[in-house]
């Protein structure tokens with residue numbers, strides 16, 4: 001399978017590749033089946049019954065005509081059989097219509113279930129992947145294509161089912177034609193095959209084009225978002241970006257249009273030619289059958305039966321062949337879907353993880369730790385050597401880009417070190433369970449999420465298992481000083497935050513920060529990490545928050561990242577980071593005494609320059 005995918009080029013997809021992509025279908029049907037075994041079975045059974053309808057209708061039609069011709073000759077009498085046949089045809093017509101409706105209903109219900117089921121699987125799988133993978137644009141393209149599959153593939157489902165249904169219908173019709181004259185089948189093939197090859201060719205072109213346009217399509221979506229969204233409206237207005245954004249949109253969308261329309265025009269031209277060809281095939285066969293009737297080799301009923309069979313067969317074959325290219329194309333697209341599920345996280349999970357120490361005895365030790373971000377050659381962190389002792393409050397300071405946040409992400413194993421290792425109580429961090437590690441860390445990042453959910457849910461995300469524990473949520477809110485804010489909101493703890501839904505209330509930057517801080521208090525984590533948690537707080541709020549933080553984290557380890565030295569000096573020890581490495585380390589007083597980088601930055605801030 002990997003071979004098929006690797007050979008997919010942006011320019012051509014051969015017929016062989018199409019055929020080989022069909023082997024994705026069983027896996028696809030397994031997913032459909034898992035979405036709803038009951039509905040899949042019903043849909044399949046309905047289609048089998050439906051596939052016998054065309055030949056049954058034609059045959060009853062033939063019997064009716066022969067009966068009418070016979071009655072005309074006999075001048076009246078014996079009409080009972082005729083009306084019986086008409087009643088049967090009427091019944092069949094009603095049944096066909098009913099079956100069609102039921103099939104459509106089943107397809108749409110099954111399609112919805114399939115789309116929900118696969119969306120959930122995508123989210124679950126995405127959750128197992130590394131942060132690093134999310135930051136890779138190739139991965140993002142794959143994720144986007146996989147997401148598209150969840151909707152697009154519901155069509156594939158009904159198309160494959162219809163294909164099977166039509167195949168059975170054809171078997172019935174062909175049996176009838178063969179009984180009359182096998183040469184008619186040959187005529188049919190001659191008329192249809194060129195059309196099929198044409199369809200195939202243009203579908204592969206379409207696929208290649210749309211695949212090569214994925215990055216641009218993502219950019220186009222992003223530009224659309226920039227141009228019309230509540231999050232961006234403020235800057236777009238202030239900086240007057242509308243013309244810049246719309247002209248970028250126009251350039252990209254014009255290019256899309258030009259590429260797509262060129263192909264569409266060529267396709268329409270060839271399509272017309274092939275459809276003329278198939279009409280020629282049909283009328284040649286029709287003439288032949290008429291001739292056979294005139295010379296008395298067939299009844300008038302047989303003439304209508306055969307002409308009808310031929311017309312339906314030619315229609316069915318054309319539909320099936322055209323559908324084959326769509327189905328095989330869908331199967332090729334499934335590669336993206338399958339590829340996405342084949343992406344494995346690089347962060348390894350211990351097979352037999354060690355029990356997480358409680359309480360932590362020696363703390364965390366960084367041993368010569370270095371880290372490079374995906375696709376970069378520079379080191380975000382390098383030669384990191386330090387210890388975070390149990391119960392210690394450590395502050396990280398340093399200029400923008402010094403590597404403070406990266407260090408914290410390494411501690412939480414959002415990334416693993418590119419070189420060196422991190423030990424917890426003398427054992428490599430990788431040997432503990434990732435889940436336990438995360439349970440024991442309470443982290444609030446500077447770019448925490450402002451969930452468009454209720455006040456209480458915004459806090460509960462810190463420990464989602466306790467979402468119903470109102471007392472705990474209120475306690476966490478008190479600890480982060482967010483409770484005073486809740487009192488002011490019309491809906492209190494049930495107040496919807498953010499403006500997107502349900503009459504939500506927007507909070508100020510500092511207010512959001514207090515809500516986010518409460519998340520850190522939702523679990524009894526052994527290590528608390530606050531990455532610039534107070535940047536948006538006013539001076540009084542910051543003072544209060546830290547007084548509390550110190551009280552509440554007594555006996556726990558904590559890492560604080562802050563640009564404010566007034567905050568950093570509260571820590572037991574301060575690490576000064578520069579170019580990803582620890583440049584100085586000590587208490588506030590010790591670092592001032594050294595009169596190095598810390599002292600320099602501290603004095604600048606004291607003078608009001610930082």
Ligand SMILES: Nc1ncnc2c1ncn2[C@@H]1O[C@H](COP(=O)(O)OP(=O)(O)OP(=O)(O)O)[C@@H](O)[C@H]1O
Nearest residue numbers: 135373374376380399400401402403404405406407
């Ligand atoms: N996702 C990423 N992909 C590539 N490079 C990154 C990524 N995140 C950070 N970097 C780079 O790694 C270096 C360290 O970044 P980091 O965010 O750790 O710094 P920081 O000290 O926390 O900065 P700040 O004070 O601005 O928050 C920077 O040079 C930054 O450009």
